[in-house]
Amino acid sequence: MIPRLCRFSLRLRTHPPLHFLHSSPFSNLSNGKTCAIIDGKSIARDIKSRLADEINRMRNGIGKCPGLGIVLVGRREDSQTFIRLKLRACQEVGIASFVKQLPDDCSQDEVYDVVSKLNEDPDVHGVIVQLPLPQHLNEDQIVEFVSPEKDVDGLHPLNIGMLAMGRDPLFIPCAPKACIELLLRQGTEIASSRIVVLGKSKISGLPISLLLQSHLATVSTLHACSDNPEIVTRQADIIVSDVGIPDMVRGHWLKPEAVVIDMGAKQVKDPSRQCGFRITGDVCYEEAIEVVSAITPVPGGVGPVTISMLLSNTLESAKRAFKFT
Amino acid sequence: MIPRLCRFSLRLRTHPPLHFLHSSPFSNLSNGKTCAIIDGKSIARDIKSRLADEINRMRNGIGKCPGLGIVLVGRREDSQTFIRLKLRACQEVGIASFVKQLPDDCSQDEVYDVVSKLNEDPDVHGVIVQLPLPQHLNEDQIVEFVSPEKDVDGLHPLNIGMLAMGRDPLFIPCAPKACIELLLRQGTEIASSRIVVLGKSKISGLPISLLLQSHLATVSTLHACSDNPEIVTRQADIIVSDVGIPDMVRGHWLKPEAVVIDMGAKQVKDPSRQCGFRITGDVCYEEAIEVVSAITPVPGGVGPVTISMLLSNTLESAKRAFKFT
Numbered sequence: 001m002i003p004r005l006c007r008f009s010l011r012l013r014t015h016p017p018l019h020f021l022h023s024s025p026f027s028n029l030s031n032g033k034t035c036a037i038i039d040g041k042s043i044a045r046d047i048k049s050r051l052a053d054e055i056n057r058m059r060n061g062i063g064k065c066p067g068l069g070i071v072l073v074g075r076r077e078d079s080q081t082f083i084r085l086k087l088r089a090c091q092e093v094g095i096a097s098f099v100k101q102l103p104d105d106c107s108q109d110e111v112y113d114v115v116s117k118l119n120e121d122p123d124v125h126g127v128i129v130q131l132p133l134p135q136h137l138n139e140d141q142i143v144e145f146v147s148p149e150k151d152v153d154g155l156h157p158l159n160i161g162m163l164a165m166g167r168d169p170l171f172i173p174c175a176p177k178a179c180i181e182l183l184l185r186q187g188t189e190i191a192s193s194r195i196v197v198l199g200k201s202k203i204s205g206l207p208i209s210l211l212l213q214s215h216l217a218t219v220s221t222l223h224a225c226s227d228n229p230e231i232v233t234r235q236a237d238i239i240v241s242d243v244g245i246p247d248m249v250r251g252h253w254l255k256p257e258a259v260v261i262d263m264g265a266k267q268v269k270d271p272s273r274q275c276g277f278r279i280t281g282d283v284c285y286e287e288a289i290e291v292v293s294a295i296t297p298v299p300g301g302v303g304p305v306t307i308s309m310l311l312s313n314t315l316e317s318a319k320r321a322f323k324f325t
Numbered sequence: 326m327i328p329r330l331c332r333f334s335l336r337l338r339t340h341p342p343l344h345f346l347h348s349s350p351f352s353n354l355s356n357g358k359t360c361a362i363i364d365g366k367s368i369a370r371d372i373k374s375r376l377a378d379e380i381n382r383m384r385n386g387i388g389k390c391p392g393l394g395i396v397l398v399g400r401r402e403d404s405q406t407f408i409r410l411k412l413r414a415c416q417e418v419g420i421a422s423f424v425k426q427l428p429d430d431c432s433q434d435e436v437y438d439v440v441s442k443l444n445e446d447p448d449v450h451g452v453i454v455q456l457p458l459p460q461h462l463n464e465d466q467i468v469e470f471v472s473p474e475k476d477v478d479g480l481h482p483l484n485i486g487m488l489a490m491g492r493d494p495l496f497i498p499c500a501p502k503a504c505i506e507l508l509l510r511q512g513t514e515i516a517s518s519r520i521v522v523l524g525k526s527k528i529s530g531l532p533i534s535l536l537l538q539s540h541l542a543t544v545s546t547l548h549a550c551s552d553n554p555e556i557v558t559r560q561a562d563i564i565v566s567d568v569g570i571p572d573m574v575r576g577h578w579l580k581p582e583a584v585v586i587d588m589g590a591k592q593v594k595d596p597s598r599q600c601g602f603r604i605t606g607d608v609c610y611e612e613a614i615e616v617v618s619a620i621t622p623v624p625g626g627v628g629p630v631t632i633s634m635l636l637s638n639t640l641e642s643a644k645r646a647f648k649f650t
Contacts, residue, residue, distance in 0.1 A: 140492060161486025164535065165527050167465060192550045194557075200538060202490050210489065213525060213546060218557070220545035221538055225517045232519075232543070 036294040038186055040178075044304035047181075048093050051311050055094040058315075058324055066318030067096040068152070068310075069118035071129040073111065073137065074104035079130045089307045095314055098124060104134055111142050119147040125321050126152030126314035131203065149320075152313035155202065163207060166214045171313045175204040176211040178305035179240055179261050186294050188238060188259045191216040196233050198222050198249070198282065199242035204263050208240055229253070241282035251287025260288055260295040263302050361619040363511055365503075369629035372506075373418050376636050380419040383640075383649055391643030392421040393477070393635075394443035396454040398436060398462065399429035404455045414632045420639055423449060429459055436467050444472040450646050451477030451639035456528065474645075477638035480527065488532060491539045496638045500529040501536040503630035504565055504586050511619050513563060513584045516541040521558050523547050523574070523607065524567035529588050533565055554578070566607035576612030585613055585620040588627050 059065050068090055072083055083099065090097040098121075100114045111129070118127045127150040133139045148158045154173035162169035183190055195217045199205035209221045220236070222229045224243075230253040233239055241249055242263035254260065264282030281298030288295055296302050319325065384390050393415055397408055408424065415422040423446075425439045436454070443452045452475040458464045473483045479498035487494035508515055520542045524530035534546045545561070547554045549568075555578040558564055566574055567588035579585065589607030606623030613620055621627050644650065 140490075157486030157490060157492070158483050159486070160489050161482030161484070164485050164489045164531060165465075165482060166525075166531075167482070192552055200491075206489060206491075213548075216548070216550045218545065218547055218551040220543065220557075222543055223538075223541070225541045226543040227517055232545075 125317040196236035246280040450642040499634040521561035571605040
């Protein structure tokens with residue numbers, strides 16, 4: 001029997017073949033090759049437009065809209081940026097958002113209390129806790145406290161367990177869902193491809209490996225302790241990198257014509273820019289485009305699609321709650 | 326930070342180095358090499374002896390013993406054999422067992438009812454449902470109905486999710502736990518080794534991949550859709566096979582000096598035997614021993630150790646319930 005998650009893949013495959021629309025052929029390479037730059041912003045726009053239509057239909061049909069509860073602890077600058085992006089995206093598609101801000105030094109019980117209220121609120125269909133949390137809080141236990149039925153980040157162990165077992169979890173984590181969406185829209189074959197996932201973070205690397213396995217890929221997961229990673233990456237048809245080390249993956253690590261999904265996004269000092277930095281991925285972009293057939297840029301690749309998947313999960317949850325089809 | 330599951334590995338490493346005791350050097354190979362045959366029966370005996378001592382200490386200390394509830398649906402011959410082996414093992418170490426037998430045509434609700442009673446029974450610390458179940462029953466939902474606190478098979482999605490996330494699940498599934506035990510007793514380095522897991526069954530292949538990743542191995546998971554598996558297996562320091570196809574893995578699939586853990590166990594017709602069959606693993610044993618440095622035989626390799634891990638999980642659960650240290 002084909003694992004049930006494959007049906008998700010097949011469903012996604014019914015999208016019109018948008019890869020010509022959403023990737024820009026890059027033809028002026030020194031070696032005369034072309035490399036498609038996968039345009040995450042454009043894909044995200046397309047997804048959000050479909051979500052907005054769907055939410056409009058819900059509002060017109062039953063007078064309701066999806067709601068997303070966001071818990072933010074402390075004042076980390078990167079977390080505040082992510083929250084701003086998520087709030088703007090909610091507004092664009094018509095999802096109501098409820099931000100609960102807690103001080104840096106709040107207690108575990110105070111976080112539980114806020115999460116608990118969002119879990120019980122019938123206007124809230126998705127609950128996310130912006131990670132990372134301050135060191136004194138037990139992040140795992142807080143994530144586990146989010147109701148699995150509202151876990152739109154898909155990080156509750158029950159949902160991860162279902163994903164691992166090839167069963168339909170209530171929610172697929174956003175970054176892995178974005179990764180699959182990008183590959184499918186690029187027209188990249190996943191089943192039986194050799195895929196290397198670099199990194200095994202709970203948010204991205206780990207669930208990506210699990211999801212790709214459900215899509216019948218042959219997956220090798222590499223991490224900080226893996227020796228000679230370039231030997232393995234050079235054999236991969238698809239590379240997904242989620243290590244957070246700027247430019248770690250060099251051109252000679254890649255197989256010609258491979259597809260690269262770069263989940264990395266680190267600030268790197270850049271005095272030539274007014275802000276003093278630029279956002280850089282895990283893959284050395286200038287070298288990679290000379291070798292591979294397609295790549296996601298950083299920024300503007302996986303990031304925007306990941307946020308649109310959060311919106312998609314929230315709508316899915318609201319539809320379930322309202323029994324709206 | 327080292328993932329928490331690594332502590333399990335480190336704990337196991339405190340065992341005396343028993344690999345000389347539990348593997349028989351096999352020196353008369355045609356190429357003059359030696360290959361250690363990992364003696365699962367002897368390792369299982371050693372584990373059971375330690376468990377029996379521990380259960381004795383519990384009985385003397387608090388007048389209690391662990392209890393295992395087993396649900397058996399129908400009359401499959403292989404299931405009945407497995408149950409007999411498990412019951413005998415329980416008896417050997419002093420675990421009380423409670424077998425609940427249901428007819429082949431029982432309903433889902435009847436199974437729930439039996440599982441529910443075992444979940445609530447204070448004399449029962451572990452509940453297992455012998456798989457596979459008849460086709461008309463929803464196996465996934467029944468496994469999920471076992472209380473995660475008594476899930477000594479470690480197959481509840483919550484426990485699998487915790488395992489995937491590198492957190493301490495309440496129980497690690499028995500076959501993966503056996504696999505790690507065999508590797509550690511053989512003195513095989515797991516961290517940073519390249520390991521290929523063939524097969525991704527919910528009971529063995531999948532949780533083995535997850536557990537090996539928690540032990541910081543570089544894991545590639547292959548399955549029925551993987552093209553040219555022998556190219557990947559030839560690069561692996563350790564091969565774990567769980568596909569159930571007798572003799573599928575040939576000698577030329579293996580890297581010299583690799584270690585092979587063969588989880589396969591299929592009946593193959595053998596007119597030379599009185600019973601008419603023999604139990605055969607996934608790996609062509611005669612060819613493998615000419616190439617690798619160590620291998621588990623079938624039968625007498627992983628099987629007995631897997632059963633002893635079920636006993637170990639049941640004792641662990643009883644200790645937790647009685648707060649016995």
